[in-house]
Amino acid sequence: MILVKDLSIERSNKTIFNNVNLSLGSGNIILLKGKNGSGKTTLLKTIVNIIDPSSGSIYWKGKPLKKNLYDFYNHTTYIADKTSSLSKLTVQDNIKIWKKIFLSKINNSQIESILKTLKLDNYLNQKVSSLSFGETKKLEFLRLIIEDKKIWILDEPLSSLDDESIDIIGQTFQDHRSKEGSIIFSSHQNSDIGVTEEIRL
Amino acid sequence: MKFLNKIVSFYYREYKLNLSGLQDILTNIIFFFISIFIFIFSIGPDRETISLIGVGILWTLLLLSSTLSLRKFYQDDFENGNLLITHLNGFSFGFIAILKTFSHFLFVQIPFLLSIPIACILLNIVNDKLIYLFISFSIGSLILSCLGSISSSMNLMNQRNFLLGSVIVMIFSIPVIIFSVGIINMEENFNSLINILFGILLIVFAINPWASGLCLKLSLENN
Numbered sequence: 001m002i003l004v005k006d007l008s009i010e011r012s013n014k015t016i017f018n019n020v021n022l023s024l025g026s027g028n029i030i031l032l033k034g035k036n037g038s039g040k041t042t043l044l045k046t047i048v049n050i051i052d053p054s055s056g057s058i059y060w061k062g063k064p065l066k067k068n069l070y071d072f073y074n075h076t077t078y079i080a081d082k083t084s085s086l087s088k089l090t091v092q093d094n095i096k097i098w099k100k101i102f103l104s105k106i107n108n109s110q111i112e113s114i115l116k117t118l119k120l121d122n123y124l125n126q127k128v129s130s131l132s133f134g135e136t137k138k139l140e141f142l143r144l145i146i147e148d149k150k151i152w153i154l155d156e157p158l159s160s161l162d163d164e165s166i167d168i169i170g171q172t173f174q175d176h177r178s179k180e181g182s183i184i185f186s187s188h189q190n191s192d193i194g195v196t197e198e199i200r201l
Numbered sequence: 202m203k204f205l206n207k208i209v210s211f212y213y214r215e216y217k218l219n220l221s222g223l224q225d226i227l228t229n230i231i232f233f234f235i236s237i238f239i240f241i242f243s244i245g246p247d248r249e250t251i252s253l254i255g256v257g258i259l260w261t262l263l264l265l266s267s268t269l270s271l272r273k274f275y276q277d278d279f280e281n282g283n284l285l286i287t288h289l290n291g292f293s294f295g296f297i298a299i300l301k302t303f304s305h306f307l308f309v310q311i312p313f314l315l316s317i318p319i320a321c322i323l324l325n326i327v328n329d330k331l332i333y334l335f336i337s338f339s340i341g342s343l344i345l346s347c348l349g350s351i352s353s354s355m356n357l358m359n360q361r362n363f364l365l366g367s368v369i370v371m372i373f374s375i376p377v378i379i380f381s382v383g384i385i386n387m388e389e390n391f392n393s394l395i396n397i398l399f400g401i402l403l404i405v406f407a408i409n410p411w412a413s414g415l416c417l418k419l420s421l422e423n424n
Contacts, residue, residue: 045422048289050285050422051422052422070291073289074291076289078286078289080282080285082280083281083282084281084282084283086217086218086281088221088222089217089218089221097210097213100209100210100213100214101207101211101286101287102290103207103210
């Protein structure tokens with residue numbers, strides 16, 4: 001589905017990475033690994049067309065990404081390294097807004113069971129600002145289920161999470177994979193969550 | 202239909218966000234009224250003088266008050282990643298700029314518009330001029346929202362100097378103030394001034410999505 005060919009990025013005359021190639025087909029989970037500053041976030045941002053590459057190309061369903069951009073966006077959920085939930089609002093309000101924005105058909109009982117699994121069910125009426133960073137991050141993962149898209153692009157999804165939460169995320173990844181979904185995510189830590197390919201930057 | 206639903210959802214989110222930050226809107230309006238009182242106290246009790254320069258005072262304060270809210274125009278959405286999410290949800294950066302401009306007009310400028318009658322009583326502006334003030338402010342404030350969008354998106358690229366954006370808004374709003382105050386003070390033929398004001402609105406409305414959209418993209422790219 002996504003094909004990255006000879007991608008290079010230069011910023012302020014500094015090469016961030018050179019000739020990166022990857023192919024993300026259905027059912028694939030690709031892990032981008034590298035030290036801080038190795039260009040993981042830059043690569044993910046380039047794949048979602050926020051950063052223009054210095055050279056190389058990205059294809060979506062066989063066509064250049066830029067010519068097929070909004071179809072790509074229709075199939076993609078991107079979770080950045082910062083949380084997008086609105087801190088002034090309650091957890092419930094945020095979920096309500098996400099459901100409306102992404103025109104989600106997910107019902108409340110499904111959301112309740114996911115919140116229970118993530119141990120966030122007691123915080124429904126609390127403001128997001130009162131949650132810890134890890135809890136806010138877990139809330140962010142709810143977007144994956146609400147948006148219900150085939151491609152997940154995740155920037156450092158495992159950081160700030162405890163082992164139990166990492167296991168839950170791993171299970172969610174496998175469920176998504178079994179539905180022919182694809183995931184590309186970055187991480188600098190070692191974890192065993194059923195990765196099919198690892199790319200070092 | 203799907204696209205329309207997304208736009209409605211966007212404004213639902215803006216509504217919820219502005220409702221939770223109601224104190225910011227109230228602070229702006231309080232700033233506006235306190236500034237009117239300061240002007241009145243500094244000019245003295247001469248009602249005729251106040252009446253003569255009242256419209257000018259009103260417009261200057263409206264400009265300053267709406268400039269206060271510019272910092273929040275894109276900053277929060279930029280910092281928490283919602284700008285990017287909105288883009289990935291199918292809106293181009295230019296279209297996001299249009300949506301945010303109308304949101305600024307609805308949730309920041311309209312409360313000022315509603316407070317104009319009270320301000321007119323304080324500044325001894327005669328009732329006959331009220332309708333012209335409403336017309337000029339409706340068009341003028343939309344122009345200020347467009348200029349605000351451009352300057353705020355530029356500020357995202359230049360995080361260190363917020364004042365630069367405010368200066369840009371102030372410089373480009375000079376013609377708006379000239380023609381807006383002209384409409385109210387003119388005895389007849391005010392249609393020509395409204396047309397000019399409307400022309401300025403069309404120009405900034407056309408430039409806004411291009412300029413703001415480009416700045417938003419560049420700021421996300423360099424973030």
